[in-house]
Amino acid sequence: MWQDPIVNETLALREEYSAKFNHDPDTLFEDILKRQAQAGKKVVPLPPQKPLLAPKAA
Numbered sequence: 001m002w003q004d005p006i007v008n009e010t011l012a013l014r015e016e017y018s019a020k021f022n023h024d025p026d027t028l029f030e031d032i033l034k035r036q037a038q039a040g041k042k043v044v045p046l047p048p049q050k051p052l053l054a055p056k057a058a
Contacts, residue, residue, distance in 0.1 A: 021027040050051065 018028060021031060
């Protein structure tokens with residue numbers, strides 16, 4: 001089966017990043033928020049949107 005090298009690299013980087021925080025999602029999220037604050041970019045929150053519903057089958 002063919003494997004995309006870019007996808008493989010992305011998955012490896014994600015695993016490496018997660019391992020730094022012992023795969024704890026709360027700690028990982030705290031790091032993401034910290035990095036976001038350090039970036040100094042304005043964060044624009046978007047209002048929640050209702051999901052589009054598929055029409056019912058007849």
